[in-house]
Each structure stands twice: as structure tokens, then as C-alpha cells.
Amino acid sequence: MRIFKILYTVWAAFWLIVLFLILFPFFWIFLQKEEWKPKAHYLNRLWGKLYFPIVGIPIKVEYRFNPDVHQAYVFCANHFSYLDIAAMGVVLKNYYAFVGKSAIKKVPLFGYMFSKLHIQVDREDKGSRAKSMTRSIRALQSGRSIVIFPEGGIKTKRPPQMHKPFKDGAFMMAIQQQVPVVPISFLNNYKIMFDNQPPLSRHTLKVVVHEPIETKGMTQDDIEILKTRVYEVIQGELTSFHLN
Incomplete structure (x- = not known):
């Protein structure tokens, strides 16, 4: 019944906020120095690891590749739900930076953490796009991974079909730095919560981490080829899952 879904959504939102408020003082401390930021990243992952079991949403990950x-x-990854951001910390052990929309920094407290730990971009501003690209490349050069939703946000109106075309940024930086691209399929995230629209439904969140696609030897002329390969891997898994 809808009333129970609404009550569950309120309860889940309560724990999301409470856990973050408990952790925020430690976030604030670890965000004061660059060398402490990996600890803030660990707290980010801990937030997700605590939250999903508390609200009864198991995360089942199929690792066809275990990232070093x-x-x-x-x-x-495909992006159909704001739950993806919290879930990524459970899926990946790597130290990474999200590339996300700059509007997030307006969210009280969470926006502060995101702006200090991750990379913001206003996709309507050419200067912001260039700045975020520069910061992303510096992160890759330092050995830090990048997590990006190449659809450019939650754009699709009919999941599990992804929005096309993909944005170029992820593929430009991967080719420039000659680092592998790892596709990730969130198979049923939208069934739990589509976009940021409640109420929530309880399901096991299923994720597939795919084999990496190497970029060594690629040039910027290969961006479209790389985009197509990544799209086909993620969308192919989504389509296969929903046909079975």
C-alpha cells in the first residue's frame, strides 16, 4: 500500500540524514587538509555501508573485474537514481572523485562535503566544464580514480533505456591519460527510487562491474568509438537483465 511506502520513505530519509549528521564533524576535520581527504572518502563509503543495511536494501555486486x-x-555508470551516489561507495574500494553537477554544493552540509571532496561542473558553462576537466585530469595523474555518469545526469524518461548521446568528458580524460574505462551497470536502481522522486521501494540493489576497456594507443579521434563501446556494455547488461 502507498501509505506504507510513504512511511518507509520517511524512515529511510531520517536515517540518511541522521547518519550524515553523526559523521559530519569528522568529515569537516578530514577535509581541512589535502592529505587527510582519503579519510573523508572512507567516511563517505562508511555512510553508504551503514545506511543500506539499516534501511533494508542489500547491495549485490557481480565483479566481473576487481579494480586494483x-x-x-x-x-x-548509468544514472537513474540519486541512490547511485551513495551506493557507489559500497561498490568501489578505490579512492575516487565524483564529477557531479555544481548545484549539489547548495545542499546544506552535504554540499560542503561534496564541493571539498569531489569535482563540480556546470555543464551549461564552458569555463566550468574546462575547469572540471582540468581537475579530473590532475586527479587521474595523482592516481585517484574518477567516477562519472556519462549521460550527464538523470536524463532518461524511460529506464532501463539510457539517455543518448553520452557526454564526451569521461572519454576525453581517459584517452588523454591512457587509463582504462570501467563500465558499471546499476541494473534496478530506478525500481527502488527513480531520480529523486519518492516513495522508495525495497529491492536488492543489483550492480555489475564490467571488464575494463583499455585506452592505450587511442587518440581523441577515438572518442566516439570508446563512447559506443561503453554504452553497448552498460546498456546491453541492462537490456539482458530486464528480458530475463
Whole structure:
């Protein structure tokens, strides 16, 4: 019944906020120095690891590839739900930076953490796009991975079909730095919560981490080829899952 879904959504939102408020003082401390930021990243992951079991949403990950925590990658995933951001910390052990929309920094407290720990971009502003690209490349050069949703946000109106075309940024930086692109399929995230629209439904959140796609030897002329390969891997898994 809808009333129970609404009550569950309120309860889940309560725990999301409470856990973050408990952790925020430690976030604030670890965000004061660059060398402490990996600890803030760990807290980010801990937030997700605590939250999903509390609200009864198990996360089942199929690792067809186990990323090396000492190597930098560009992780590309479909994006149908804001739950993806919290879930990614459970899926990946790597130290990474999200590339996300700059509007997030307006969210009280969470926006502060995101702006200090991750990379913001206003996709309507050419200067912001260039700045975020520069910061992303520096992160990759330092050995830190990048997580990006190449659809450019939650754009699709009919999941599990992804929005096309993909944005170029993820593929430009991967080719420039010659680092692998790792596709990730969130198979049923939209069934739990589509976009940011409640109420929530309880399901096991299912994720597939795919084999990496190497970029060594690629040039910027290969961006479209790389985009197509990543799209086909993620969308192919989504389509196969929903046909079975």
C-alpha cells in the first residue's frame, strides 16, 4: 500500500540524514587538509555501508573485474537514481572523485562535503566544464580514480533505456591519460527510487562491474568509438537483465 511506502520513505530519509549528521564533524576535520581527504572518502563509503543495511536494501555486486585500488580508472555508470551516489561507495574500494553537477554544493552540509571532496561542473558553462576537466585530469595523474555518469545526469524518461548521446568528458580524460574505462551497470536502481522522486521501494540493489576497456594507443579521434563501446556494455547488461 502507498501509505506504507510513504512511511518507509520517511524512515529511510531520517536515517540518511541522521547518519550524515553523526559523521559530519569528522568529515569537516578530514577535509581541512589535502592529505587527510582519503579519510573523508572512507567516511563517505562508511555512510553508504551503514545506511543500506539499516534501511533494508542489500547491495549485490557481480565483479566481473576487481579494480586494483592502487590504479586509476575512469568509472562510467548509468544514472537513474540519486541512490547511485551513495551506493557507489559500497561498490568501489578505490579512492575516487565524483564529477557531479555544481548545484549539489547548495545542499546544506552535504554540499560542503561534496564541493571539498569531489569535482563540480556546470555543464551549461564552458569555463566550468574546462575547469572540471582540468581537475579530473590532475586527479587521474595523482592516481585517484574518477567516477562519472556519462549521460550527464538523470536524463532518461524511460529506464532501463539510457539517455543518448553520452557526454564526451569521461572519454576525453581517459584517452588523454591512457587509463582504462570501467563500465558499471546499476541494473534496478530506478525500481527502488527513480531520480529523486519518492516513495522508495525495497529491492536488492543489483550492480555489475564490467571488464575494463583499455585506452592505450587511442587518440581523441577515438572518442566516439570508446563512447559506443561503453554504452553497448552498460546498456546491453541492462537490456539482458530486464528480458530475463
